[in-house]
Amino acid sequence: MHEMGIASSVLEAVRGEARRHPGARVCKVGLRIGEWASVDPDALQFCFDALLAGSEPEPPTLDIEFRPRQNRCATCGTVFALKNYEIQCPDCGEPSTEAVSGNELELAYVELEEP
Amino acid sequence: MTRVEIQQKVLSENERVAQSLRERICEYGIYCPNFISSPGAGKTSLLECTLSIFSKDARVAVLTGDIQTDNDARRLARYGFPVRQITTSGSCHLDARMVERALEGWDLATMDYLLIENVGNLVCPSSYDLGEHDKIVVLSVTEGEDKPLKYPGTFSKAGLVIINKVDLLPYVQFDLAQAKENVRKVNPKVEILDVSCTDGIGLPEWYRWLEGRHAVHATSAPELVIM
Numbered sequence: 191m192h193e194m195g196i197a198s199s200v201l202e203a204v205r206g207e208a209r210r211h212p213g214a215r216v217c218k219v220g221l222r223i224g225e226w227a228s229v230d231p232d233a234l235q236f237c238f239d240a241l242l243a244g245s246e247p248e249p250p251t252l253d254i255e256f257r258p259r260q261n262r263c264a265t266c267g268t269v270f271a272l273k274n275y276e277i278q279c280p281d282c283g284e285p286s287t288e289a290v291s292g293n294e295l296e297l298a299y300v301e302l303e304e305p
Numbered sequence: 306m307t308r309v310e311i312q313q314k315v316l317s318e319n320e321r322v323a324q325s326l327r328e329r330i331c332e333y334g335i336y337c338p339n340f341i342s343s344p345g346a347g348k349t350s351l352l353e354c355t356l357s358i359f360s361k362d363a364r365v366a367v368l369t370g371d372i373q374t375d376n377d378a379r380r381l382a383r384y385g386f387p388v389r390q391i392t393t394s395g396s397c398h399l400d401a402r403m404v405e406r407a408l409e410g411w412d413l414a415t416m417d418y419l420l421i422e423n424v425g426n427l428v429c430p431s432s433y434d435l436g437e438h439d440k441i442v443v444l445s446v447t448e449g450e451d452k453p454l455k456y457p458g459t460f461s462k463a464g465l466v467i468i469n470k471v472d473l474l475p476y477v478q479f480d481l482a483q484a485k486e487n488v489r490k491v492n493p494k495v496e497i498l499d500v501s502c503t504d505g506i507g508l509p510e511w512y513r514w515l516e517g518r519h520a521v522h523a524t525s526a527p528e529l530v531i532m
Contacts, residue, residue, distance in 0.1 A: 192397055192429035199315050207309060217306065221315070228428045228458035259457075275454060275490035286493065293458070295315045295432060302307045 196229055196295070197237035203297050204250070211302050216250040218301035224294035225259045250300075259292030319433055322401035326436025329413060336519035337419040339399075339437035341459060343452070344425030346445040347469040349377050350502040351511075352422055356384035358512060364417040368407050370399040370424045377422065387411070398429035401436055418519060427452065431459040438522060439464030446470045446477055450484035457491040465496050465514060472501035 200219065208216050219238075223229050231254045242249035258271045263279035269290060270280050278285050314320060330337050340348045352367060359365050363386070369377040370391040378390035391399060391407050404421065413419075421437060423430040431440070442463040444452055447470060453460040460466065466488050474481065485497050498514065500507035 192432065195396065195400075195429075196315055196432070199318065202318070203311070203313065203315065207311060211307075211309075214307070226458040226461060228431050228456075275457070275487075277490070277493060289461075293461075297311045297313050297315050299308050299310050299312075302309060304307055 193230060193233040194237045194241075197234055197241055200238065200297060201241055204300055207300050208302070211304065213305040214302040215248065216300050217248075217303050218253055219250050220253045220255065220298035220300070222255045222257055222294045222296040222298045224257045224292040226292045227295045229295060231256060255298065257291045257294050260290050261287040262290045263287045316432060316434075319401045322405055323434035323436040326401055326405055326408075327438075330419065330436060330438075331522065333413040333416065334523045335413060335416045335419050336515075336522040337421065337437045338439045338441045338464075338515075338518070339421045339423055339430070339435050340441050340443060341423045341427070341430045341463075342425060342443035342445070343427045343448060346425070346443045346448065347502055348422050348425070348443050349380055351443060351467065351469060351500070352381055352420060353384070354502045354505075354508055355420070355512070355515065356381060356386055358508075359384075359386070361385065364415055365420065366411065366416050366418070367420045367422065368399075368404060369422040370403070372397070372424060393424060397424055397426045398433050399423050399435055400433045404435050417523065418515075427456040427459050431456075431462055439518065441465045441467060443467045443469050444484065444488075446473050446479040446481070446484075448479075450480045451487060453484070453487040453491050460488055460495075461491045463488075463492055463495050465498065466492070467498050467500050467507075467511065469500050469502060471499045471506055472504045 204219050223231055235252055238252050260269055260271050261277055262269045263284050265284040266282040268279055268281040277287050279287050342348050365386050367381050367388040372393050375390040378388045381388045389407050391403050440462050488497055498507050498510050500511055
């Protein structure tokens, strides 16, 4: 339920970037959201649209890349998506592996239409 | 069309404020845990138990967050230590800016412990760094033992998990071993303590844990006096 706050932070960062490109229109905003980031992409999309409603003739669209929770095995290098929270390496059986994705809550890019 | 790569955390402004808070807290040798749980798991009761065992001259302060009311601050103020309520007026979590504002006018040099009780919620608080040293997640046996799997974002970031209300285990269908296994599935190395704030089970272990963490972060000797 904190997607409105997240959407506000996204817009703040996007507007900060837009100020560096005077006159440009922001067409698209790229986000990266991890499976364990505790953020619902649909709710975020809803809040983003709600915050922009009526503010601009052509508001930017949101491009959300969903990142599954993945771990990496330090022994054999295998990167795997977790199934049933099982962190043991499916290839070599190493019991302890480290998370490499799934916690992301990142602004990846903005696409601008320059004047 | 120009594509500008940004690659920054959405909450980078919150993280900037949190990092500055953490530096201030560390500078004064304060230990600062952030208590997170669903509503009713017993964060405030655990803080009451904790405050009750500090000696009168202990240097401890509390920030407690709620959407509305200052009930928790009033409950906690009975123990004689400085307490401030953060009322978020609708927001379902604390953020670093709220903590920064709440600390205004407080002399950090008078503290060894700053205990932060977050808003009761297992989702949103995990996204917001408050500058704390540890997130302490409280789970109670009146909840489901699958909570860690339903809220992996929060449990995976815990520095300690407290399973509270264990005095009720004979009366509820809660599989304690399964709950712990679920915690370890999302956070394999985390320490787990069984606690009852009602009859005191596990509280000495909790106090020792707290004291140990303070000792790690303190520049002066720990003040906690265990009865």
